[in-house]
Amino acid sequence: MRASKVVAAIDFGTHGTGFAYTLVTPDNDDPRTRQMVSRYDWPKAPVRGAKTLSAVVVDRDLQPVAWGYEAAELWQLNSPARREDLGLHGYASAFKAALSSRAELRAMARSEGIVDLGSDRTLGRLIPSILRYMRDQTVAALGALDLRLTAEDIRWCLTVPAVWTDAQKLGLRRAAEEAGLGAADTIFVVTEPEAAAVYGILDADKGSARAVSRIGEHRFMVVDCGATTEISAFSGVFDDGKVRLAEIGAGGAGVALGAPDVNRAFRTRLLPRRLSPTLVEHLEREYRDLVSELEGQWEKARPFVAVAPGSGGRPEVVSPVYLDLTRLWPMVPAAVRRRLIEEADGDPRTLMLTAQDTQALLDEVIDPIVRLVRRVCDDLLQEARVGSAPVTAFLVGGFASDDYLHARIQHELGAEARVVRPTDPRLAVLHGAVHLGYNPALVQHVPVPATTPRQQVPARTPRQPESPENRRAVFLSYRRGVSWAMARLVRIDLEQHGFDVFMDVENIDSGRFEPVILTQIESRAHFLLLLEPRSLDRIGNEGDWLHREIAHAIAHGRNVVPLLANGTGMPRAADLPADIATLASFNALTVYHDYFPEAMTKLRGRFLH
Numbered sequence: 001m002r003a004s005k006v007v008a009a010i011d012f013g014t015h016g017t018g019f020a021y022t023l024v025t026p027d028n029d030d031p032r033t034r035q036m037v038s039r040y041d042w043p044k045a046p047v048r049g050a051k052t053l054s055a056v057v058v059d060r061d062l063q064p065v066a067w068g069y070e071a072a073e074l075w076q077l078n079s080p081a082r083r084e085d086l087g088l089h090g091y092a093s094a095f096k097a098a099l100s101s102r103a104e105l106r107a108m109a110r111s112e113g114i115v116d117l118g119s120d121r122t123l124g125r126l127i128p129s130i131l132r133y134m135r136d137q138t139v140a141a142l143g144a145l146d147l148r149l150t151a152e153d154i155r156w157c158l159t160v161p162a163v164w165t166d167a168q169k170l171g172l173r174r175a176a177e178e179a180g181l182g183a184a185d186t187i188f189v190v191t192e193p194e195a196a197a198v199y200g201i202l203d204a205d206k207g208s209a210r211a212v213s214r215i216g217e218h219r220f221m222v223v224d225c226g227a228t229t230e231i232s233a234f235s236g237v238f239d240d241g242k243v244r245l246a247e248i249g250a251g252g253a254g255v256a257l258g259a260p261d262v263n264r265a266f267r268t269r270l271l272p273r274r275l276s277p278t279l280v281e282h283l284e285r286e287y288r289d290l291v292s293e294l295e296g297q298w299e300k301a302r303p304f305v306a307v308a309p310g311s312g313g314r315p316e317v318v319s320p321v322y323l324d325l326t327r328l329w330p331m332v333p334a335a336v337r338r339r340l341i342e343e344a345d346g347d348p349r350t351l352m353l354t355a356q357d358t359q360a361l362l363d364e365v366i367d368p369i370v371r372l373v374r375r376v377c378d379d380l381l382q383e384a385r386v387g388s389a390p391v392t393a394f395l396v397g398g399f400a401s402d403d404y405l406h407a408r409i410q411h412e413l414g415a416e417a418r419v420v421r422p423t424d425p426r427l428a429v430l431h432g433a434v435h436l437g438y439n440p441a442l443v444q445h446v447p448v449p450a451t452t453p454r455q456q457v458p459a460r461t462p463r464q465p466e467s468p469e470n471r472r473a474v475f476l477s478y479r480r481g482v483s484w485a486m487a488r489l490v491r492i493d494l495e496q497h498g499f500d501v502f503m504d505v506e507n508i509d510s511g512r513f514e515p516v517i518l519t520q521i522e523s524r525a526h527f528l529l530l531l532e533p534r535s536l537d538r539i540g541n542e543g544d545w546l547h548r549e550i551a552h553a554i555a556h557g558r559n560v561v562p563l564l565a566n567g568t569g570m571p572r573a574a575d576l577p578a579d580i581a582t583l584a585s586f587n588a589l590t591v592y593h594d595y596f597p598e599a600m601t602k603l604r605g606r607f608l609h
């Protein structure tokens with residue numbers, strides 16, 4: 001790979017998308033003092049911030065016309081007839097959600113006009129288009145530096161949710177290539193929680209006395225509250241400029257709840273109740289921009305509502321929120337006006353949300369988030385394999401700016417964990433991704449240790465009930481030099497029959513080999529092991545990969561299925577390393593020459609369920 005002059009990251013979020021970059025110079029080699037640049041003054045943004053809206057307006061051919069907050073304004077301010085005149089035919093926002101494999105997340109995506117987010121073709125246009133826009137923004141910001149860059153001089157790091165499958169990650173990588181972000185070897189994909197974890201360790205409270213003790217062992221949770229909430233648990237060691245991370249549990253726990261849900265409840269429930277249902281219906285029809293503006297006021301006020309300990313120390317919202325109704329006032333009927341003035345203690349043109357109103361709106365979304373935080377923290381505290389280091393919760397994502405959310409999480413975790421919230425929690429994923437793009441070796445992924453001195457972990461974890469989706473997920477393990485041809489045949493057959501197959505040659509970058517492989521093994525129900533003559537010749541060698549894969553699958557209670565081909569017999573326990581000796585007792589399937597299709601039918605029907 002050629003040396004890059006710039007490392008840039010794009011955080012393509014459900015709600016917002018932004019970029020950050022740094023120059024590759026000796027001054028920036030130390031991640032602790034690295035300088036990062038982002039754009040904060042996005043056109044039409046209601047508040048300054050490092051991300052613009054993940055939104056786009058398209059023309060009749062689905063070609064993007066505007067992006068971000070500008071797109072939202074362009075669409076909302078124009079009537080359908082005017083849009084037609086201007087050649088604006090569709091609008092989409094939160095369309096990252098449309099890529100999710102979970103229905104409740106997909107439901108967050110929004111589209112109007114000709115945009116059909118159920119269509120792969122449409123998504124295939126929209127996603128490269130927003131990445132291209134970010135690329136252009138980055139290049140424009142860099143342009144001022146006169147570095148004489150070519151496309152290959154920028155190394156890109158893209159972030160994805162931890163729960164995305166390899167196929168989804170590959171999809172984003174392809175979209176990035178299509179967006180002109182460079183060839184595959186200059187695009188690097190990392191997960192959002194790992195980027196946030198790196199930021200939490202390196203930057204979270206830089207220079208402050210309460211900084212994360214940077215040297216030593218930690219257990220921590222990344223609590224990423226944005227448009228959705230995703231919590232991931234890690235154990236980590238930080239020493240001498242390197243971070244060693246072990247992700248505990250595969251993928252992170254997520255809920256389809258975040259700041260936009262609070263705003264939606266404000267608009268669809270609070271406003272009709274406090275103004276009047278007919279008035280709001282009328283306003284939504286005729287004056288949508290004014291309702292959006294009111295929502296914007298609420299969005300700005302929401303993070304800063306005053307919070308104080310209430311009964312039992314539980315944080316409570318204690319101040320009202322005043323919203324300015326001046327622009328809407330002419331449309332408000334006299335009776336409603338009189339009531340509003342009374343409710344706002346005599347203030348005209350004001351909507352006063354009481355502290356209780358505000359808290360009820362927030363609790364609806366924050367209660368389930370707090371319950372999820374509690375669950376993951378309990379798991380982390382009981383996870384004997386990662387020792388008893390102190391637990392830190394890194395609170396990141398745009399919703400983490402809300403003081404009430406912060407206070408509730410702090411209260412919930414009490415003395416069990418320290419909650420660290422960076423000054424700008426929305427930067428965590430973005431800047432962490434730049435760190436990882438700058439030096440992928442900064443983070444060394446380590447598997448969770450199998451044992452601690454205090455507690456022995458059972459050799460074989462009982463097999464967990466699998467989700468219907470996961471029951472079709474297969475990890476294909478094979479000796480590269482021996483079974484490459486057979487591996488491809490098996491994969492093609494399984495994929496044709498609706499299985500999701502992971503095999504390592506095509507799906508990952510070499511630098512990310514180990515963590516990806518191990519996580520894949522853990523997260524897939526079936527571990528299909530191809531055995532041919534000579535497959536096990538090197539199984540006893542130090543660090544042999546096939547050995548590690550098999551051991552990991554057995555330790556994680558996967559459904560291990562040996563497939564014996566070309567006259568291979570089952571190995572004897574005595575010939576195998578101790579941690580995989582039980583392999584000898586597993587049910588195997590023999591593939592006879594000329595009977596490959598029959599063997600596959602049997603494999604799918606009897607072994608992979």
Ligand SMILES: Nc1ncnc2c1ncn2[C@@H]1O[C@H](COP(=O)(O)OP(=O)(O)OP(=O)(O)O)[C@@H](O)[C@H]1O
Binds near residue numbers: 226258260
């Ligand atoms: N300065 C800000 N500008 C815009 N939104 C902000 C700002 N500060 C906080 N927010 C809130 O942050 C939310 C978006 O958070 P964030 O950018 O972390 O989400 P995301 O990364 O797009 O979503 P996800 O990670 O779930 O895909 C918004 O809904 C908004 O309420």
Ligand SMILES: [Mg+2]
Binds near residue numbers: 013
């Ligand atoms: Mg995010």
